[in-house]
């Protein structure tokens with residue numbers, strides 16, 4: 001285990017120790033992974049390996065759980081985190097095509113981050129602004145009625161902003 | 165157990181109430197088709213191939229996962245069931261490469277057999293197919309996820325039998341893949357190379373790293389002096405590849421077959437086994453006399469050794485420092501034998517014929533190489549690979565005359581033969597240690613107390629005025645149990661035999677896929693293979709390793725004293741803790 005850069009914070013270690021005293025310690029795995037993700041923004045491999053060692057749950061099980069549930073991120077978020085609403089209204093209005101456009105433009109899948117760590121891609125459930133469908137969220141900013149065609153333009157705008 | 169009366173396809177059956185529908189059907193000779201089911205592993209119930217119709221139940225039931233109940237009426241082959249099963253198999257095939265003719269398991273594949281038996285004769289669905297690169301980083305085990313049908317047998321054997329937990333299902337839906345944690349390369353994982361995943365896999369998604377091409381090339385190279393040596397367990401299983409009944413001993417035919425393949429000399433790994441026993445018994449008696457580093461842990465199973473390095477590095481001082489029989493013999497071939505024959509060790513190409521895929525990894529260990537990095541063992545062929553080469557050459561194995569091993573490295577005692585089965589190393593060591601400790605020949609050489617361990621066996625053996633506590637473990641979950649007992653310190657064990665594979669080497673990860681009527685991990689087939697070894701032992705004139713005349717000669721001519729400087733230098737090795745640390 002890499003002892004330097006990736007040590008889990010003390011309070012998380014404490015939490016794991018508490019879980020280990022419970023009756024079915026393994027059943028706390030998801031709760032522990034949530035805590036780790038909330039703290040560091042994603043599940044780092046070294047962190048997961050440490051969780052496995054501390055909980056004495058096989059590393060392959062930790063890895064299996066982390067990749068099974070969509071709410072776990074396995075890469076750090078990009079500087080610009082793009083979240084595409086796949087709620088019913090957005091979907092009907094072509095959110096899937098918008099998503100495809102982002103995937104091809106960025107060359108990454110949902111849950112992934114570009115190599116330059118500028119962009120990351122995620123989907124969200126209904127944001128409650130269905131009148132604006134399809135909706136894309138880049139960090140805090142809402143973009144409404146986005147079409148697949150607009151995606152390259154949108155990304156360029158962000159990149160330009162980045163240059164100044 | 166209560167019995168209940170049920171009907172299967174209108175045949176009345178009385179069956180124990182705790183049986184599944186699948187087991188009940190077997191009782192009247194009907195084998196319901198299956199895929200993810202494995203009798204030695206937990207019930208998965210995932211593939212749904214084994215569905216049946218039950219009167220009054222409005223959905224098909226997986227027969228592996230549902231118990232019988234009184235009055236149950238089962239149909240195993242109604243038109244609806246046949247159609248549904250075929251649909252299921254067609255859907256599995258839809259996401260599977262159509263590569264049978266170029267596949268390692270062509271003609272020996274459960275998926276192929278299933279598709280045929282269910283009447284799949286065309287490709288009905290043509291959807292998107294999963295794509296994965298072949299992962300060949302490991303010295304022993306190749307993972308080809310494109311051929312994986314997600315039955316999880318490998319995941320189960322790796323955790324439930326071996327306790328390694330190296331594999332799990334990662335991701336979900338279409339992207340699901342079976343791999344080590346974080347989809348790491350096998351070489352960076354806790355995999356101990358036992359190859360049991362290869363054995364239980366119904367397809368070619370796990371295979372051994374092939375060495376056949378390297379061996380063909382060496383055999384065709386006039387500059388190379390190519391030698392083979394065959395492990396004890398080979399003689400008990402090779403015949404299965406040529407339709408001989410399991411348990412048919414075939415030492416002589418194996419020797420002849422290897423000569424016909426073009427090997428310049430054929431030796432017996434057994435000679436290495438005798439040597440291992442002489443060294444190990446010496447080490448054991450020494451430790452016993454000093455009361456140090458007990459229990460002694462045997463060291464011939466490379467899967468067990470890597471397991472210790474990942475999972476129990478704190479036990480390294482207890483392990484015997486003896487090289488395995490394969491590595492002892494290979495070392496002698498490139499030192500003693502090369503000197504004697506006036507050959508450059510680099511011109512000798514040594515091939516181990518092994519029931520094991522972990523031996524491929526062992527052969528690559530830097531500790532087991534000449535100082536310039538040339539391995540003592542150049543290639544390791546599994547029993548399966550050896551069968552394939554013999555067939556590929558066109559050799560009619562069954563009709564071969566018996567051949568004899570070359571000497572001096574081809575003569576062995578009966579103690580060496582039984583190395584191939586669980587308890588065999590222990591028995592061989594006890595025979596030699598007892599005679600050493602008491603200074604008298606044994607009246608009865610059979611230590612039946614340590615035979616036929618179904619996983620784990622303990623015994624106390626009276627030697628002279630000593631009570632020696634021994635244990636035998638096969639399958640690494642059993643190794644964990646015994647090692648944890650050792651660590652708890654409740655009882656003083658003196659010597660423990662550990663083998664990675666269930667049943668010992670005869671159940672190794674490189675053994676033939678079982679013939680019809682048997683299954684992988686089948687205790688029955690391992691019993692037959694073990695019987696073959698015990699029968700060879702019984703027939704031998706010399707049945708104790710230290711009385712092998714060629715071993716005595718070798719010590720006189722070359723090695724000096726057992727455990728002496730020279731012997732230590734040539735025959736012993738070291739172990740190191742490994743990352744990633746295993747989780748016990």
Ligand code: SF4
Pocket residue numbers: 260261262263264265267268269270271273274275276311366367368369
């Ligand atoms: S694994 Fe079986 S079904 Fe698949 S390609 Fe190979 S032989 Fe054919």
Ligand code: SF4
Pocket residue numbers: 305318321322326328330331354355356357358359360361362
């Ligand atoms: S070779 Fe053994 S340890 Fe490695 S993945 Fe296969 S079953 Fe597990």
Ligand code: SF4
Pocket residue numbers: 311312313314315316317318319342361364365366367369370
């Ligand atoms: S690799 Fe083989 S045994 Fe493992 S899940 Fe896939 S098909 Fe089943």
